[in-house]
Amino acid sequence: MVARMTNLATHPPRVAEHEVLPLLVARWSPRAMSGEPLAAGALARLFEAARWAPSGGNVQPWRFVYAETGTPEMAAFLDLLEPGNRVWCVRAAALVVVASQTTLADGRPHPTHAFDAGAAWMSLALQGSSMGLVVHAMGGFDRARAPAVAGLPDGWAVQCMIAVGRPGRVEDLPERLQAREGPSSRKPVGEIAFRGRFGAGA
């Protein structure tokens, strides 16, 4: 496995304001992948992680449709991506379509299907990061065509696509992506958490 390279000039080390689980701060979304397949059973461990996420009424409205490198499905999944994502995802070991069920069993709209699927995605991402894998969610794909390509029934919506792979060499990325290859920063806690009322101090 090749060590991940990050550009420290553009991506200074992350500093947490308050003490948290190190794995939460260590996870980020690299693009450099090696192109090799995953170890046997690695994908199952990612889906196992997603499985244990909480959901409204324990409905578990998330599903994962995946394609592995070297298969016809992988070519179809790659073709869904915007060119800016396809250029680095050609070295992914797998692509995953994340879908969520938009209605409850009684037919009413499900108010938290996307939110719950996001929780499952986070668990999957942390598991992959802890295994040393690249796990990178993308919004840049053909949302109109994705449901048909993944074979979604009516009542299911695509939330995102995920690239999964073994870490690769940053210098194999297109030049404009090399400088972006590093952990991104975040808003301070005081801008996302408010006491009593939105916009109040933390």
Add this chain to the structure above:
Amino acid sequence: MVARMTNLATHPPRVAEHEVLPLLVARWSPRAMSGEPLAAGALARLFEAARWAPSGGNVQPWRFVYAETGTPEMAAFLDLLEPGNRVWCVRAAALVVVASQTTLADGRPHPTHAFDAGAAWMSLALQGSSMGLVVHAMGGFDRARAPAVAGLPDGWAVQCMIAVGRPGRVEDLPERLQAREGPSSRKPVGEIAFRGRFGAGA
């Protein structure tokens, strides 16, 4: 701190099908809380955890409005809950309204605002669980009134409410909730992950 009690007859221990981070399987959603306030700085650590979640374009469309026990805001937040949630949330140390921004900076609808907020919620939940706290998301609250009570501006949607507290005694819960106090099960991986096409085998 009182040890959490679970009903092993109705809630057998969770068994992962594939090896994953133990904290993912250990996290669940208790209702029994002690009513005590949190330690100073504990809530900030939960929001710090949420802060590092990934989001489309790193927009970080999540916000958390919280009320702590003994404040006027807490009474207003409790009043938003459905009676079935209020009955155990009276012992929460804090209630949190999770909101997400439904539009991007250019005014277009944001396709992943709820999904991204769900990722931030999962990070928050794992952090709280690792600190030995009860962290329990709820969909059962007044979705029509919640935005005004939390002071949300236009363009922000409420995703869920979260109860946070110190663990308490199961026997202080209403009787019908005592039997439910334990980790819930999940669908097998083979029902949530599909190779190539929705509904195919894993």
